[in-house]
Amino acid sequence: MKILLLLVMLIPLTLNSFTVPLEINSFTLPYTVWEKLNYFLEEASLTIPSTPVYIYEASNLYEFYELTGMPYDIGGVYFDFTIILQPIHILKRKGVYEKVLLHELLHWILYGLDEKYQEGLIYWWLKEYERKEVDDFLSAFDGNLPNFIISHWIE
Numbered sequence: 001m002k003i004l005l006l007l008v009m010l011i012p013l014t015l016n017s018f019t020v021p022l023e024i025n026s027f028t029l030p031y032t033v034w035e036k037l038n039y040f041l042e043e044a045s046l047t048i049p050s051t052p053v054y055i056y057e058a059s060n061l062y063e064f065y066e067l068t069g070m071p072y073d074i075g076g077v078y079f080d081f082t083i084i085l086q087p088i089h090i091l092k093r094k095g096v097y098e099k100v101l102l103h104e105l106l107h108w109i110l111y112g113l114d115e116k117y118q119e120g121l122i123y124w125w126l127k128e129y130e131r132k133e134v135d136d137f138l139s140a141f142d143g144n145l146p147n148f149i150i151s152h153w154i155e
Helices: 031-044 061-068 088-094 097-109 115-125 132-140 145-151
Strands: 005-010 023-028 054-057 076-079 082-085
Touching (some): 031 097, 031 145, 061 082, 076 097, 115 132
Parallel strands (some): 054 082
């Protein structure tokens, strides 16, 4: 069984400042997420980025909103090699924890892909076809995922 350990920096996040990390813990990636992530990497001919991703779990929904400005129906947000998640116990209760985590990790993997295609590609790959972003992605997609990624990589 493969387990990916990601460093999670638990720091008090405020809108005004980021402080020095107070504590560093290991984050264990659920096996099913790791398995799907590996499958995507293989299918897209990509590797794990050399820049690590930092995963922050908000302590409550209000903090999540304050940090991200996103409504509560958004489970996580990725930006600049950082993922901010709603409290994991809430995502698990909603039955979306692994789906949200995988979605945000795919943003990390695709960090250099033109942003106008990232969301659509991720929803398409996760088989959430009803999203408008999927249509935008498919209008430019040539059927070859590695070639599409290479030709739209703007890092």
